Amino acid sequence: MTAPSPSEKAFVPFVSVENMMRLVHHIGIETVLTELTDVIESDFRRWPLFDKTPRVASHSREGVIELMPTSDGEIYAFKYVNGHPKNMAQGLQTVTAFGLLAEVSNGYPVLLTEMTLLTALRTAATSAMAARHLAPKGAKTMAMIGNGAQAEFQALAMKAVLGIDKIRLYDIDQRASDKVARNLAGSGLTVTVCPSAQSAIEGAEIITTCTADKQNATILTDNMVGSGVHINAIGGDCPGKTELHKDILKRADTFVEYPPQTRIEGEIQQMDPDYPVTELWKVVTGEAIGRHEPGQITLFDSVGFAVEDFSALRYVRAKLVGTGFYQDIDIIADPDDPRDLFGMLQRAKD
Known part of the structure; x- marks a missing residue:
């Protein structure tokens, strides 16, 4: 226009x-x-x-x-x-x-x-853009922990952009997972509703966490996360709100949008001020390395940026x-x- x-x-x-x-x-x-x-x-x-x-x-x-x-x-x-x-x-x-x-x-x-x-669409698109650079090549399965308003958008973006064909769902309220399964019927995705977060991440190359509670929660513990996965953490988006145990961050290579904002609102608010992160734009332009080895854990600590x-x-x-x-x-x-x-x-x- x-x-x-x-x-x-x-x-x-x-x-x-x-x-x-x-x-x-x-x-x-x-x-x-x-x-x-x-x-x-x-x-x-x-x-x-x-x-x-x-x-x-x-x-x-x-x-x-x-x-x-x-x-x-x-x-x-x-x-x-x-x-x-x-x-x-x-x-x-x-x-x-x-x-x-x-x-x-x-x-x-x-x-x-x-x-x-539009925010739901752009958040899902940003997740897919990051995963295009950070997720294991040929990834086919994503676990979706937290099945609220964002879940279907995330699933369809990963399908359209990366070729994900299996989604494993978990939410503390199974009605939310059932809603997602119902909405994704006929999408070409194989959708499985799981009884726990642990069962949902089994076999998943990408793990997306998207919970709503404004608190320091532990949606994923260190022992749940195996080597080689990509974590798309999109639910930690304000001070005092996190989803991942800090030991996961110690093992992962963490990528962020804008560090001054993410250190206030993201998963890395749990870490020391000098905790190393890589700005995602540098990976996109080739100035920094994203995924570079099979066993690497990559974490996109997404908080949304202007x-x-x-x-x-x-x-x-x-x-x-x-x-x-x-x-x-x-x-x-x-x-x-x-x-x-x-x-x-x-x-x-x-």
Whole structure:
């Protein structure tokens, strides 16, 4: 979608939840995940161009509300997102989000969109992008520990991008696992609901942990993790919230998005400040080594970073062209004379 012309600048394309769903089905879910994986990787390849800062977070006992901004010098993006684990008990989403894309040259927004669905898609695509560089070659089986709102997206992304064909599920609430199995029926994946985390990881080359409780939990203990696996830890995403026993981190080569943020929010918050990590963008560009030996344990300590949201927003903007899956909204004041904002207000009385 091109930038609005001067006569259209008062209107901004807005993508509602309904239109986001229409767009995803128009393209195809697995196609979206595959294409979004490539877009995220292309932005990781130009990582030094981006403004980077840990997310601006407001924490409470109930959860967290965050702003995630970044810019590549031409386009600016931000996402508003919350994380409230207890929401599920009230029938509410634990994570909701919306985002905005703007032209740096004039500051005008060019896209406003829901990002609850889009965040799930970009998180899964980022997991697949990392696994493409870090997981054992030819991996076919993934264990999914924590079967909430993210689970199906993660499974389909790993299938579409890596060729995973078997998913082994575990959740403390079996109804969550049954939900995932039901939703993935007919997807081409062989889905097994397991009675424990230990049984779920048997035979898995990739282990994804995605639990919601805001606490220092031990979802995986050291003795559960064999050599050669890739761990995709996406549930540790705020201070005081972890999923892995620290002894696993001592054995693993750990890869992160942006260290200043991950050391606050990720699994590595358990470790000393000098615990060694590798920035994922360096693996993507070839500046650092990812997986290099069969017995190596790789850990993607994912907390989500603004560049991934930037990628998702620019992907959606491009895919909207010619679809009509948006509505123009007038959130920008547009007086005839840019100096006469008050006069525009007064004319509204007429």
